[in-house]
Amino acid sequence: MPVFRAFVALVIALSALVAAAATPGVSDREIVLGSIQDLSGPAAMLGSPVRDGMLLRLEEANEAGGVHGRKLRMVLEDSGYDPKRGVLAARKLLDHDQVFAFLANFGTPVVMATMPLIVEAGRPHLFPFSPHESTYSPLHPLKFQIFAPYQRYMDAATRYMVQSRGYRRTCLLYQDDDYGLEVLKGVEAGLARVGQALVEKTSYKRGATDFSSQIARLRAADCDFVVLATVVRETIAAMSEARKTGWMVDMLVTASGYSAQTHELGGMAVDGLYAVSVLPHPYAAGANRALADWIKRYRARFGVDPNVWSAMGYSIADLFVRGARAAGRELTVARFVSALEHLETTRDFFGSPEYHFSGEDHLGNRYGRLAQIRDGRWVILTDYLK
């Protein structure tokens, strides 16, 4: 009975369509992911390697046959670090591209503006580049994070440094915005726990070029330990200024200053600088075999050397792949969330921390480790500081 057969086929096809429509971004053949990056704004230098790292992992997953037979496709939008453009991008990714989940959205202002839209639409908001507490707390079923607030890392790192090296006069140079204030809170908390207080603090505005007055001020306060809430360029400028004037004080920078660029550009002036690291920089020299292989693949694909941001992008995409694999063939948001909540990873070839989520805690890692520049490269000094 050809008519009956056609009818059955039609019903099956329709029900398949309905099932596919039930979970946006998931079809028989592919899973669509969205990411809002900064590819042209002030953080493009970080956004581009994050994008490339993610693309590399997704392409590898696809070459290996995808996740349960589905290929992974990422739709990237550029916010230029502008929340207004971020919101437009989020709308487009939600309504037009119908993405299954958002990965690694970049920048606190953009994340704050777009996260409510995304979770309201019922899409997972995964591992944004925004060390802001609201990305995982209070607990929300769709919000997952692997980067802890700066406050946490800096509290532990300051405490460790003061305790192990016996500093008496800790000072702070910070960027005059949310980032700097958060580090300030962390440093103060860490010092309070060892019975000390901040001796002097001084700030600068984003884009500042000259740090001579700040360094002169800190030096006048007779600091023996300076914490830097700076980014790469300011870290080098501040430390070079101190060294130039013969001030050999110990300095510790946040994870924002932990970059190969810091020693490549800073040269001898930044030798001895301490930093908090959440993921080691992927150096080609002395790399283990898996890492060396990864660096080669990255170079072949993008024509540039990977940096720590590429590694982060890769790790984030890898966590998604693991979660989606664990969720099984019948991929829905609920299944994916549940799979992620039971996910536990071990250290990978980058030397990453163990990521671990649960039903009560969606922050995968809250620890950083100490590193120091020795002979022109970062050397990891400690394990993850609890």
Next chain:
Amino acid sequence: MLSLIQVLTSGIAIGCVYGLVALSFVLIYKATETVSFMQGELLMVGAFAAVALNAGAGWPLWLAAATAVAGMALLGAMLERIVLRHAIGQPHLVAVLLTFGLGLIMRGGLTTVPAASHDIYRLPFADRVLQVGALALSFSHVLVIAATAALAVVLAVFFRHTRAGLALRACSENARVASLMGVPVEAMHTLAWALGAGLAAIAGVLLAPITFVHLNMGLIALKAFPAAVLGGLTSLPGALLGGVFLGVVEALAGLALPEGVKDVVPYAVLMLALFLFPDGLSSGWRGRR
């Protein structure tokens, strides 16, 4: 006292860079009555061009820097010929928006180059420290100050003693009369844009050892614009001095005033200066007209 002098020299060096960018603003404004919003981008592209020729193509530093500056001057001239000339006779806003858009294009174009958007670069200037008694001066700061002084002399000679310089000045005084006197006004416009772009590129190359070469180095134009206004927007020496003044005030305020005040000071000074000398500081010391 020592720290005061130390901070002062840094302030002067940064001020020189402000001054050079301010100079490029004023040069263009005087000759074409257009406020160019792409000076920051020209500065950045110029510095990247120097990096590309030096690190990428392996040219010696001086040749790479000179070629980058010359190339940017050429680009400025081309932009005038191809795009900005069409804005003559239109409302002022058209030219301003055109420069804004051209700036966005330059920036966007550069972000499509992975090597440019992934990394910060340095030009291999010696990062030595010159020890003068107890004073430690970084070589890059001394270089900036010396180069700015040399450039000021060259520009002064150009504007006073060469035909092109005199013609350019004539144009900016009164384009119509200059035209009647046989000055090729259109060619002078091209020259002004070329000089403006070249100056921005020089500022970019000089800024490179201080802040490195990266996508956002053009933000310094935000500081240079107040410097240009401080100088009266029509005075070339005024722009240069305005820049140095701003740099010094900024540096000293950071040292002497309470935490957080220093960032307000340049703008407070600007407001005060505009209030007292509405035509700029240079008119102030020439006597108020």
